[in-house]
Amino acid sequence: MLKILIVDDEYQIREGMRSFPWEQYGCEIAGFSEDGEEALLKSRLLQPDIVITDIKMQGMDGLTFAEELKKESPLTGIILLTGFDEAAYARRAVHIHVDDYLLKPASAGDLAASLEKVCSLVRVRQNREQHYEKLNRQIEAALPLLRSNLFSRLANGTFHSAREAERSFSLFDVKTGKYAVIGLKYSLKETSGSDRIREEWMHMMSIGSACEKEYAQYTLALLSFSNNPSLYYLLIFPAEWTAEDCGKAIQMSTHKVKKQLKADLDFDLSFGISRISSDLMGVAELYYQANYALSQCSFFSDNPTLYYNDLSEEGENEIHIPAARREELITAINSGDYTAVSQYVEYLIPPSLPDSVPDITASIQRVMSEVFYVLQQTEEVAPSEVLKEGFRMDLFQELLHSHSQKELRDCAAAIMGSVLQAKQKKTIRHFDVTANQIVAYIREHYQEDLSLDLLADRFHFSTSYISRLIRRCEGINFTEIVTETRLQKAKQLLEDPSLRTLDVGSMVGYHDTSYFIQSFRKRFGVTPNEYRGLMAL
Numbered sequence: 001m002l003k004i005l006i007v008d009d010e011y012q013i014r015e016g017m018r019s020f021p022w023e024q025y026g027c028e029i030a031g032f033s034e035d036g037e038e039a040l041l042k043s044r045l046l047q048p049d050i051v052i053t054d055i056k057m058q059g060m061d062g063l064t065f066a067e068e069l070k071k072e073s074p075l076t077g078i079i080l081l082t083g084f085d086e087a088a089y090a091r092r093a094v095h096i097h098v099d100d101y102l103l104k105p106a107s108a109g110d111l112a113a114s115l116e117k118v119c120s121l122v123r124v125r126q127n128r129e130q131h132y133e134k135l136n137r138q139i140e141a142a143l144p145l146l147r148s149n150l151f152s153r154l155a156n157g158t159f160h161s162a163r164e165a166e167r168s169f170s171l172f173d174v175k176t177g178k179y180a181v182i183g184l185k186y187s188l189k190e191t192s193g194s195d196r197i198r199e200e201w202m203h204m205m206s207i208g209s210a211c212e213k214e215y216a217q218y219t220l221a222l223l224s225f226s227n228n229p230s231l232y233y234l235l236i237f238p239a240e241w242t243a244e245d246c247g248k249a250i251q252m253s254t255h256k257v258k259k260q261l262k263a264d265l266d267f268d269l270s271f272g273i274s275r276i277s278s279d280l281m282g283v284a285e286l287y288y289q290a291n292y293a294l295s296q297c298s299f300f301s302d303n304p305t306l307y308y309n310d311l312s313e314e315g316e317n318e319i320h321i322p323a324a325r326r327e328e329l330i331t332a333i334n335s336g337d338y339t340a341v342s343q344y345v346e347y348l349i350p351p352s353l354p355d356s357v358p359d360i361t362a363s364i365q366r367v368m369s370e371v372f373y374v375l376q377q378t379e380e381v382a383p384s385e386v387l388k389e390g391f392r393m394d395l396f397q398e399l400l401h402s403h404s405q406k407e408l409r410d411c412a413a414a415i416m417g418s419v420l421q422a423k424q425k426k427t428i429r430h431f432d433v434t435a436n437q438i439v440a441y442i443r444e445h446y447q448e449d450l451s452l453d454l455l456a457d458r459f460h461f462s463t464s465y466i467s468r469l470i471r472r473c474e475g476i477n478f479t480e481i482v483t484e485t486r487l488q489k490a491k492q493l494l495e496d497p498s499l500r501t502l503d504v505g506s507m508v509g510y511h512d513t514s515y516f517i518q519s520f521r522k523r524f525g526v527t528p529n530e531y532r533g534l535m536a537l
Helices: 011-018 036-046 062-072 087-095 108-156 162-171 193-215 243-265 280-299 323-335 338-348 357-377 383-388 394-400 405-444 452-459 463-474 478-494 501-507 513-524 528-536
Strands: 002-007 027-033 050-054 077-082 100-103 178-185 221-227 230-237 270-273 305-307
Touching (some): 002 036, 002 108, 036 050, 108 221, 108 230, 108 280, 193 221, 193 230, 193 243, 230 243, 230 280, 280 305, 323 357, 338 405, 357 405, 405 452, 405 463, 405 478, 452 463, 478 501, 501 513, 513 528
Antiparallel strands (some): 178 230
16 A cells, blocks of 8 residues: 655645545555645654645645655655646746646545556556666675676687776776786595585685685785686775785785685685786786796695796797787688778787887787688688788788887788688689579579579588579579579470470479469560570571
C-alpha cells in the first residue's frame, strides 16, 4: 500500500479526505498536517509515498513545502490542491516537479484520476530506484573483477589508445601515475582432487590478502589478475614520485609479504619485478618484463626476488608486442583496413616518444620486426612476391635514415600500406581465379540442375561468397549467367532442324517447355520456332 499524507489548514477538507476509498487505489492515509512546517517534519517520520497539499496555508505554504520535500525525497509524488487558479502557481509547480495540480473544489472523480496518475508515476520511480540499487550492488560486488580486467586488457594489448585506457580507468575510479608490474608464483604440496582445488584457492586468498595489505600502503591503486599458478599485480604510484621512490616502496613491501607468508603459513614465493614506467600503454611491456623475470626464478633454488633491471642491460630497448595487438594487425592486413594499420603504427611509435638516437633506433627495430612478422604471417605475401608487386624498397632507406619519430612514423605507415596493397593485389588475383573456375564450371554443366548450394559444396565456399564472386567476375548474378548460357546454347541447337523445340529445351536444362519458350522470347524477342523461321530465310 502507498502511504498518503494530507496537508491542509482547513479541518473540513482534512476530514472529508477520510471518506475517499483509498484502498481501491492501493493507498492508505498515513497522517494529516495543518501547515508546511508540520508536514515537513511528519514526512521525515512517516516517509509518505504521495503528498496531497494545499498551496495557501499559514506559515510555510504548500509550494515551499513541496520544494523542500522534493530536495529530501525526490521519489515522493506530490499533488497540489488549491482554490487559487493563478498561472504563477502553476509555473512554480512545474519548476519544482510537482506531479499533478487540482483546483478546489475537486470532485471525487478528479481526485481519483489524479491519484491513479500519480500512483503509477510513484510506482515506476520506486521500481526504477530498486532496480538501480540492485544494479549498483551488483556493480560494487563486481568492481574488483572489473578493475582487474583493466590490468588484463593492458597486459594483453587490447586497448587501442592511451585515451581509451585512461577513460576506462576513470570510469572505474582508478587513478593513473607511475606503474610497475610484479609477478609471483608459488608451488603446492602434492594433493589430489578437491583437496588440491581447496588448498589452491586458500593459497590464492592468503597471498592476495597479504599483497593487498602491504602494497596498498604505498600505491594509489592495486590491480591484479591470475594466470595460474602465477599472480600479477599492477602497482600504481603517485605521478610525482621518482622511480627511486617507487623502487624503495616495492622493495620494502615485497620483503614484508615474503616474510609474513613464510612466518605465518610457511609459503615460499618467487617474485619477478618490472621496471618503473610513466606510460599507461607501456604496462604490456612491464607485464612482459615481470613475466620474464619470474621465469628466470626457476634457475634458482631459494625462491628469489628478481628485478628485470638486473637481467638486462641498462637502457636496453626490448621489442615486445602483445599477441592481441599483432592479431589485430594481421586481421587489418588481410581485410584491407588501412585505418587499423595506421592505428597500429601509432601504437608502435607513439607521439610521446622522444627524438633521441637510441629511441629512434629502437623504433626502427620495432618497425622492421613487425614488417617481417606480417610477411611471415600473411603466407600469401612472401617477400619475393612483395618485390614483384613493385614494393617500394626506397621506403626502407627512408626508414633507416629517419631523424625524428614523425618521419619514422610516416615511413612505417607507407611501408605497412605497401604490404597491405601487395596483399590486396594477390587476394584480388586469387578471387578472380576462383571466380573464373566457378563460371567455367557453370558453362560446362549448364544443362544440369545447378544451384548455389551445389556450387558451395563443390568449391567449399558459402553461397553468398560465391554469388559475390560471380557478380564480380561477370557483372551479373548466378541465375542470369545460367539462363544466358542455356539460351545461347539453345540458339546453336535450334540451327539443327532435326531437333524438336521440346528436345532443345530439355538438352539445355529446361524441364518445362513452356517456361523455355517464355524465357527464349523474353531474351531474344521471338519464340524458338520463330527464330528457326528467321534462320531459314
